[in-house]
Amino acid sequence: MLDTAPQYSLTDAASLLKTHYGLSGDLSPLNSERDQNYKVVTADGKIFILKIINASEPVVESRFQTALLNHIRDHAGHLPVPHIVPTLKGDSLADTLSANGDVHNIRLVGWVDGLPLAESARSLQALEGLGELLGQFDAALQGFMHAGALRDLDWDMTNAGRSKDRLHFVKNADDRALLERFIARFETLVAPKLGTLRSGVIHNDANDWNVLVGNDNHDVIAGLIDFGDALYTPVIAEVAIAAAYAGLDHDAPISAAAAIAKGFHKYYPLREEELNLLYDLIAMRLVTSVTISASRHAEAEDNPYLAISEKPAWDFLRKLDRMEPLFATAILRKACGFDAVSGASATVSWLKNNRSKLLPLLDKPVAAYPAELVPYGDPTHPMTIKSAEEQPVIAQAMWEEHCAVTGTEVGIGPWGEERTVYAGTMFESKLVKGKRRTYHLGLDLFMASGTPLYTPLDAIVRSVDIEPDPLGYGCLITLEHRPEGCAPFISLWGHLAHEAGNRLKAGDVLKAGDLVAYMGDETENGHWAPHLHLQICTDIRLTAMDIIGVGEEAYLDIWAELFPDARNFAGMAEEFYQQSGRSKEEIVAMRREMLLPNLSISYEDPIKFVRGDGVWLIDHKGRAYLDCFNNVCHIGHAHPAVVEAMAKQASTLNTNTRYLHDNIVAYAERLTATLPDNLTVAGFTNSGSEANSLALRMMGVHTGRENAVVLDWSYHGTTQELIDISPYKFNRKGGKGAKPHVYVAKVPDSYRAPKDWAPEDHAKLYAESVAEQIALMQAKGEGPGFFIAESIPSVAGQVFMPDGYLKEVYKMIRDAGGICIADEVQVGFGRVGSHWWAFETQDVTPDIVTMGKPIGDGHPMAAMVTTREIADSFNNGMEYFNTFGGNPVSCAVGLAVLDVIESQNLRGNALTIGNYLMDSFREMQNRYEVIGDVRGLGLFLGIELVNDRYTKEPATNIARAVCNVARRRGILMGTEGPFDNVLKMRPPMIFSKANADHLLNVLDEAFAEVTKK
Structure with a gap:
């Protein structure tokens, strides 16, 4: 025991209480390392603590504690801490002279009722409450300063490095090595940073005997006592000290520390740089404790207070040593709302x-x-x-x-x-x-x-x-x-x-x-x-x-x-882990019951898609399929630019075209700028079918005729008037054949041209089929109202017209008084790569261009663009109005699509990747006899399969088999053509070389599997 420690008897203490405070009652001693403390219970049931302070404590420190408690009373009086009872003279301190001449200060404070935290289960709820109390306590002390707070104590965290000087008192070599590891970390990682941390006056000794919990509810913090070690030091030391004691014999000591830090952070927000040091500061508080204890054993072997927490402290240190410090720090950071590691x-x-x-x-x-x-x-x-x-x-x-x-x-x-x-x-x-x-x-x-x-x-x-x-x-x-x-x-x-x-x-x-x-x-x-x-x-x-x-x-x-x-x-894909919605079987059954029975489903084994992402479609089980077929999403599924434009405009305004809005004229200006100079007037609709219907209306008003020249196996839309000009529909099952006003010309398919036709004559010879239809009309005293064709016939099997074919046909139609309509619903918007529009590859300019699908990247919009002359003739007094055609949202989407095509040079990408695929298809053709023809431009591609290259007998079953094998291997494509033997590929314009290689690998595997059978 220190020589200056007070050594008053119980009787002496009672006398001092009576002399200075006028109180009497039952006194019982309390444990203390440096001072003498007594619990005082007066006759009327009031409880106090009488403290006789060690004579070695400077007066300034006694006054510091007094000032601290008075400051807390004035600024955070609700906190459960002892409050000073003044002497009979009204002073906060009294003093007394001991028999050996030492002067001891005396302080009386009110009793804080509760059970020491050390005698409870130290639940995480209680520890978080402790952190909250300490956070409020230290926050209330911000701005408070006193000369007595600037103390030189070994228990000051900034002096933790002094433990190195006490290592020789630790007899066990393994224990010394353990402490040396922590001290080395402290000297390297912590000590250089302590001076940069926030500092303030803190309690500095929130051990589990100085913290009280409720007598009846141990999860509630009831008080904080003993301010004898309070000083000015880095604030994070408060959390470290409390955590060091709370973790003793705790099953989850870092969780205990995290609970304290979380509670503290609520009232005194901690900083990342402070939390990053907390693990080491907890450890160094324990190192300080065990080295001080070891150094005092020689002086006071029988003092139980010195050793009361020594074994648990060593156990805790060994636990910390086995931990990864970065993991512990991550837990502490997360408890305070920071990332487990920054970033x-x-x-x-x-x-x-x-x-x-x-x-x-x-x-x-x-x-x-x-x-x-x-x-x-x-x-x-x-x-x-x-x-x-x-x-x-x-x-x-x-x-x-x-x-x-x-x-x-x-x-x-x-x-x-x-x-x-x-x-x-x-x-x-x-x-x-x-x-x-x-x-x-x-x-x-x-x-x-x-x-x-x-x-x-x-x-x-x-x-x-x-x-x-x-x-x-x-x-x-x-x-x-x-x-x-x-x-x-x-x-x-x-x-x-x-x-x-x-x-x-x-x-x-x-x-x-x-x-x-x-x-x-x-x-x-x-x-x-x-x-x-x-x-x-x-x-x-x-x-x-x-x-x-x-x-x-x-x-x-x-x-x-x-x-x-x-x-x-x-x-x-996220869908692999989280599946929702109805099963495929249930959906199929409900479609049969509730939807039109002739609504088809793709593939032998139907797919339930739940999300699109660029070139991929993801099914309900998280499998991604490379989409080489659905050209609706021209620049990729769920393109962020399109989604953003749609959402932004939809959240602002959507209305019809009877009101003025910037978007419709801005989009008309941008769209017509991609077309030949005489195509300057736009009309907006919701689908390609509507666009083609509008084109027919305008044609009828302009020419006064209805006769149509169409290509065999062509398809132009879903309305009845479009079914009537679509041989793909009216000449197949359920169709009623061509109506009198519809004349069908041959598909200009060079691959299936008669063998005696010279390739250079294909355009002229196929154009004669159109001339024959015109002649049939003229024999009746009539003429063509219009010629309509996809600039690259798609449903007919990705047919690329012979060079010069449209020039021949357009001249014939116009000479006969008709107009020419280019259906660019599938092939427009730069898909061919070399040009914006597929008709440009034939060096012609139509009178009307219709477009849909790619125009909105999946959003339902379409357009028709024509000449001023035709537009003026259509303006005959009958209003044209389409409620949703050209609405602000649709036009915002259309502008976004054009922006992406232009800014990302997707036309150039289509041409580059398309050429790569075509070269690869031709190489594949050398290895598989079933490939009769490959054709394509940009990202509009076809592979025609035949049983015999000489006879060109269609290999319909093989085409379907390849398509289904590709589907099983995660590639989506279709089959088209009169014989359903042409593999049809129209991938998004963002298709990459890696995507192309994936497609080629799967095609190679599919051909190998199917032809092997």
């Missing part, structure tokens, strides 16, 4: 928002494979067996057999799945006593060994390791990615073939799409069924060995930021 949430968002820009991790995007969950979460599943190490693993042979039967190509082991198979001691939690790490923090992709794996992003190789141990990772690689606009992050690739260990080394640079490794087999991947364990880590300070693949349930929100789900990085 983590932004990285997760970046990966989600940029997933479409990432290159495939496999030969094609993961979502493009038929996939299903692997039953790792169910140790009782038949495919789960015991390994030689008595660990449950997936049986490779059984999994492969299952895939062969079901058509599954990728097995998925999802992030966050609980796996009770993790039963070894290595999975015991270092953060929560008695708990195991059982929740998967990576994404497992099960495929055949030897499957190549590619980096979706540019990367630098961080490490390449070989783990030879059973159930280890085998070959393990970490890559660091630094994409523009995103914080750097790590990807971890485990269970790889060992060849990567000889090919890659730390520091190697990989470009997006470069090979990382191959999936290893059981002999080299840790004795697992072949798969990739893929994991993202947002804290680049962690090494490959620090990154845990399995975590505790209690901290899943932390792991979700430190090790976020790699599904976006891998290219998986």
Whole structure:
């Protein structure tokens, strides 16, 4: 005991109480390291604490505590802390002279009722309440200062480094080494930063004996006592000290610390730089405690107060030593509303928002494979067996057999799945006593060994390791990615073939799409069924060995930021995990019952699509199909520019064209600027059928005729008047043949032209078929009202007209008094790449151009553009009005589509990718006799299949089979033509070379499979 410590008897203390405060009652001593404290209960039931202060304490410090308590009384009087009782003279302090001549100050304060926190369960609710009380206490002291607060105490966190000078008192070498590790971290990582932190006057000793909880409700904080160690120091020390004591013998000490920090943060917002040091400050408070205790044992071996928390402190230190400090810090940061590591949430968002820009991790995007969950979460599943190490693993042979039967190509082991198979001691939690790490923090992709794996992003190789141990990772690689606009992050690739260990080394640079490794087999991947364990880590300070693949349930929100789900990085669709809506079978049944019975469904096995994303359509199970057919979404499904324009205008105004609005004239100006100079007047509708109907109305008024010349197998819309001019409809099942005013000319199909026709004569000879129809009309004393044709007949089988054909036909029609209509519904808006409009490839200018589908990228809008002359003749007094045609929302969408086509040079892309595909199709034609003809321009493509190239006998069944095989392999295309033997492809204008290669690979596989049969 210190020589200056007060040594008054119970009788002496009672006398001092009576002399200075005029009070008497029952006194009972309380534990104290430096002073003498007594609980006083007066006859009327009032309770006080009498403190006789150590004579060594400077007067300024006694006055400091007095000023502090008075400040709290004045600024936060509601807080449950002791309040000073004045002496009979009205002073806050009294003094007395001891027998040995020492002067001791005396203070009397009111009693705060409650049970010491140390004697409760220290629930997280109580600890959060403690943090709230400390936060309010320290917040109330902001701006308060006193000379006595500037004390030199070993218990001051800024002096924690002094523990190094006391290490020699610690006898056990292992214990000393433990302390040395923490002190070294403190000197390197913490001490240099302490001077930069916010400081203030704090309690500085919120140990679990100085904190009280309710007598009846231990989850409620009832008081804070003993201000003898209060001083001016970094504010974060308050949280660290409270957490150090709260964590003693606590099953989840970091959770305890997090609860205190969370509560403190509510009233005294902490900063990231403070929380980043909290783990080490907690540890150093404990280091200070055990070294001071060790240094005093020689002086006071029998003092129980000195050793009261020594063993729990050592236990806590050992727990902290086993933890990864960055994990503990992440938990503390998250508790206060910060990212687990700075920038983590932004990285997760970046990966989600940029997933479409990432290159495939496999030969094609993961979502493009038929996939299903692997039953790792169910140790009782038949495919789960015991390994030689008595660990449950997936049986490779059984999994492969299952895939062969079901058509599954990728097995998925999802992030966050609980796996009770993790039963070894290595999975015991270092953060929560008695708990195991059982929740998967990576994404497992099960495929055949030897499957190549590619980096979706540019990367630098961080490490390449070989783990030879059973159930280890085998070959393990970490890559660091630094994409523009995103914080750097790590990807971890485990269970790889060992060849990567000889090919890659730390520091190697990989470009997006470069090979990382191959999936290893059981002999080299840790004795697992072949798969990739893929994991993202947002804290680049962690090494490959620090990154845990399995975590505790209690901290899943932390792991979700430190090790976020790699599904976006891998290219998986959300729908794989979350399915909703009716089943396919239920929808089919309801369609049959409630919709028109002749509403067709594509494919032998119908697909239920729930989302579109660029060139992909995603079904209800999360499988992505490469869309090479639905040219409605001209610039890609759900294009963000279109969605934004639509939403912005819809949230502002949508109305009809009887009112003035900028959008309709702005769009008319932009649209007509893409057309020849004499096509200057636009009319807006909601569909291509409406646009063609409007064109027929205008033609009728302008020419006074109705006779039509159309091409065989053509299709122009759904209304009756359009069905009447569509041989594809009226000459097939359910049709009634051509009406008297409709004259059908031959399709100018050079591939199926008579063998005795010279190619250079095809245009003229096919045009004679039109001349014959005109002659038939003229024989009746009539003439053509119009000629209408798709500039590239689509339904007829992607037929490209012979050069000069339209020039011949347009001249004939016009000479006979008719007009020429170009149906660009499918082929316009730059799809051919070389021009905006397909008719331009024939070097002609129509009198009317109709357009639809691509105009709005999926939004229902269409247009017709004509000459001033025809428009004026149509203005005959009858109003033309279309409620929704040209509305502000539709025109905003149309403008967005034009902006994207022009700004991203999608015409140029269409031409480049189209030429690449055509060259590849021709090469494929050399290998497969079934390919009779390939034709296309830009991204309007066709492959005609025949049983015999000489006879050109249509291979209808093969075409349909190829289409269905492609569908099973994740490619959408159609079949067209009179014989339904032409593979039809019209992918979005954003189609990339990678998309083209995917299409070519699947086509190659499909031809090989179908022709082999």
